[in-house]
Amino acid sequence: MNHLRFASRQLLKSPGFTATAVLSLALGIGAATTLFxxxxxxxxxxxxxxxxxxxxxxxxxxxxxxxxxxxxxxRERNRSFVDFGVYRPARINLGAQEAESLAAIQCTAGVLRALGSRPALGRWLDEADDQPGAAPVAVISHGLWLRAFGGDASIVGRTARLDGRPTEIVGVMPADFEFSSPSYAGQDYQAWLPLHGEPNDLEQRGNHWLLGVARLKPDVPLATADADVKAIGAQLAAQFPDTNTHKPMLVRSLRQEITRDTASGMKPLGGAVALLLLVGCANVAGLLLARGTRRQGEFAIRLAIGASRPALVRQLLTEALLLGLLGCAVGVLLAAWGTDAVRQLIPSSLVIEARRAAIALDGRVLAFATATGFVAALIAGAVPALTAAHGSVAVTLNDAGRTQTGSRLRRRFLRNLVMAQAAVAVVLAYAAILFTASYLKVFETNRALDTDRVLTAEVAPQGERYRAVAARVRFWNTLIERVRVLPGVEQAALTSKLPLEGGSNFDVLIDEQKFDPKVRRPLVENTGVSPGYFRAMGLGWLRGQPADFTRWDGPDIPVVINQTMARQCWPDTDPLGHRIRINSARSPFQFHVVGVVEDVRQWGAETSPRPELYYACSLAGTPEEALPEESAYLVVRTSGEARAVAALIRHELALTDGDLALSNVRTMGEVLHQAGSRRRLSAGLINAFTAMALLLAAVGIYGTLSCVIAERTREIGVRIVIGAQPRQILGLVGRQASAWLLGGLVPGIALSAACSLALRSLVYGADPLDPLVLLSGAGLVGGVLLAACIGPARRALRVNPVEALRAE
Structure with missing residues (x-):
């Protein structure tokens, strides 16, 4: 307690030093706590x-x-699962006249049971609900229950209008229930409906469209369940070679599947925070060491009157720990602000709202902050404390009346601290420039999609009314024609999926190739579009005529392919007129190529374009399998700002069918920004950490250089007395600072090059070893730190030789 009281008095006597040291630690601790x-x-x-x-x-x-x-x-053969179900996301329409579109899950009874969260009201779905012809029922989320039904406790057993038909509400999930899907992150689902196994579904073994979730039996490890399912998959491959060859089954932890992308994205952020914390520790260590220089006389007197060196070390470590405690307190305040800021910055496409709300300071986070502050204080205070206690009492007392010149050990350590800070700042600046360049490259490679003149919106015509093909064709043709004549609309079209957001695919046979289940065939994306889609989306025709795409004059379905498919499947010939079939023993379709269009990326803004074919839908004569049955996207190109026509489109949809609603209303520019949201978040946070590191490094070199100049005041005074000019004094300071900076920038460039190996898989469209990127980081740090040297240099010019030599 004596050490603590004395440390408090010492820190109160130097408010400028204390504030700088506390803030240096707080920035690192706050960033680390926020990330945790x-x-x-x-x-x-x-x-x-x-x-x-x-x-x-x-x-x-x-x-x-x-x-x-x-x-x-x-389900029938496994010996590892106590509950097992499959599901798929869907869009449903709630209400009538002013319908609302909801994100929903169609699932078998085993899905909710496998997740284990019991309903707050009512029951789960059960096996009877899965049977074809069963009465329509639904389980709804707690949020939907409050918002749409006023939290009525008698909701169970009542009906709601879903997709145009009365549906019984049989359950309400609890408020803390979250439906986490590995393939659909960021989606808040509000209803769960039975997944009816239609007779034709049961025969389509090659049609892969369901996601499986299961709960392991007690005492069954993951590896055992994986081996069990793999064995069943091998049996199915042998039993059904036409559909199950090359499709082995496997089991993965839901935690691993859901957190994989997030965990990998956190790695560079974790590294940036660790480097920022090291810069803060180095900053405080330099400040403590410089402060110890001015207290050498005090330390010598205390040792001379009987204090032990271990006691002196404990006293100085107590001061460092007190700084760490204060830094922790301020860091937690910064973390509270930072956590709220990050919660708002994380795009809705990456996390569901319940997970966003869970990002908060709690007991474990505060314990982490305390531990981080304790460790940071020890790192920052250990060497300065040992160095301060190392000096000679006799020499220090003998020189007590003079300006101290400083020991070589202390100077060397200060120099090394500055160089280390500069090196770490170079690595952070390099990472910031690299991730920013990578983010900008995403937009450069998808420039055709970055527009606010194209509006997209999802519509889900479902229910008995749209079960027949003719009804869906009539709906889409009517809606598209209504939208095309709206003011400001240049083109309107339909598509089964949007660029960048995934889709569906199958492997194909080209021309005269024969089906062989043992041979891997090209995997091709397939997209249903209406006439006018390519103009609405802004994709240019490269070969063929648009009119050929809408003419059905034979048994073959006309299709348009993208550049990638033309290049891969017919590298040396014109693809027009060639045939394509689905790779199966009994292919239901045969396509013939009538055109080639520009590539767009399908599975994210950073993936290479895959082979893709477009077939025409929403036309009379469209095969039932080719028409989007459950939901599709309206694509509208406008002459001005596309958002301005959204209200008009809603009005036209209400006139066409009041039971349907628009959802996911976005411009294509917003779709592209959403696709790059993860990289934008990483780049933004690393840029913020780099800015803080540069600030700390600048404060560090300013304080260290000021300390060195203070130690050399007598020398500078002598130089001025014997005729040194101001430019020579500036040269003295400049050489000192330049030597330190070069000693940090060169290792920083080397460390950045070494980090490039780890960052190669995390960046897109940028070469981590690009000399310009490597040197840009060093140039940025060098410029900032040189600017920090201006103040100490000007102070050196103002040294009064009379005051500097008075002690002599």
Whole structure:
């Protein structure tokens, strides 16, 4: 306690030093605490389910979903699952006249049971609900119950109008229930409906469209369940070689599947925070060491009158720990602000609202902040304390009346601290420039999609009214024609999926190729579009005529392919007129190529374009399998700001069918920005950490250089007396600072080059070893730190030789 009281008095006597040291630690501790709160909510503890370690994700290899027959066989043959179900996301319409579009899940009874969260009201879905012809029922979320039904406790058993028909509400999930899907992050689902196994679904073993989730039996490890499912997958491949060859089954932890992308994205942020914290520690160490220089006389007197060197070290460590405690307190305040800021910055496409709300300061986060402050204080204070206690009492007392010149050890350590800060700042600046360049490259490679003149909106014509093909064709043709004549609309069209947001695919046979289940065939994306889509989206025709795409004059379906497919499948010939079939023993379609259009990326803004074919839909004569049955996107190109026509489109949809609603209303520019949201967030946070590191490094070199100049005041005074000019004094300071900076910038460039190996897989469209990027980081740091040297240099010019030599 004596050490603590004395340390408090010492820190109060130097408010400028104390504030600088506390802020230096607080920035690093606050950044680390903020990142830990995000990590805890999204990676370490992302599930509200009971015994979440037992929940697993079941799929085919390569991320492919399951077919309905695969699910049925896995459910019957497995020996590892206590509950097992499959699901798929869907869009449903709630209400009438002013309908609302909801994100929903169609699932079998085993899905909610596998997750284990019991309904707050009513019941789960059960097997009877899954049967074809069963009465329509739904389980709704707690939020939807409050918002749409006023929290009525008698909701169970009542009906609501879903997709145009009365549906019984049989359950309400609890407020803390979250439906986490590995393939659909960021989606808040508000209703769960039965997934009816239609007779034709049961026969389509090659149609993979369902995601599987299961709960392991007690005492069954993940590896055992994986081996069990793999064995069943091998049996199915042998039993059904036409559809299941090259599709092995596997089991993965739901935690691993959901947190994989988030955890990998946190790695560069974690590295940046660790470097920022090191810069802060180095800053405080330099300040303590410089302050110790001015207190050498005090230390010598205390040692001379009987204090032990260990006691002196303990006293100085107490001061460092007190700084760490204060830094921790301020850091927690900064973390509270930072956590709120990050919570708002994380795009809705990356996390669901419940996970966003879980990003907060709690007991574990505060314990982490305290531990971080304690460790940072020890790192910052250990060497200065040992150095201060190392000096000679006799020499220090003998020189007490003079300006101290400083020991070589102390000077060397100060120099090394500055160089280390500069090197770490170079690495952070390099990472910031690299990630920013990568983010900008995303937009450069998708420039055709970056427009606010194209509006997209999802519409889900579902229910009995749209079960027939003719009804869906009539709906889409009517809606598109209504929208095309709206003021400011240049073109309107339909598509089954948007660029950058995934889709569906199948492997194909080209021309005369024969089906062989043992041979891998090209995998091709397939997209249904209406006439006018390519103009509405702004994709240029490269070969063929648009009119050929809408003319059905034979048994073959006319299709347009993208550049990538033309290049891969017909590298040396014109693809027009060539045939394509689905790779199966009994291919239901045969396509013939009538055109080639520009590429767009399908599975994210950073993936290479895949082969893709477009078939015409919303036309009379469209095959039932080719028309989007559940939902599709309206694409509208306007002459001005596309958002301005959204209200008009809603009005036209209400006139066409009041039971339907628009959802996901976005411009294509917003779709592109959403696709790059993860990289934008990483780049923004690393830029913020780099700015803080540069500020700390600038404060560090300013304080250290000021300390060195103070130590050399007598020398500078002598130089002025014997005729040194101001430019020579500036040269003296400049050489000192330049030597330190070069000693930090060169290792910083080397460290950046070494980090490039780890960053190569995390950046897109930028070469981590690009000399311009490497040197830009060093140039940025060098410029900032040189600017920080101006103040000490000017102070050196103002040295009064009479005052400097008075002690002599």
């Amino acid at each position: 709160s995000v990590l805890q909510a999204l990676v370490l503890d992302p599930f509200p389910y009971p015994r979440s370690g037992e929940i697993v994700y079941v799929r085919s290899n390569g991320g492919q979903p399951l077919s309905f027959p695969d699910f049925r066989d896995l």
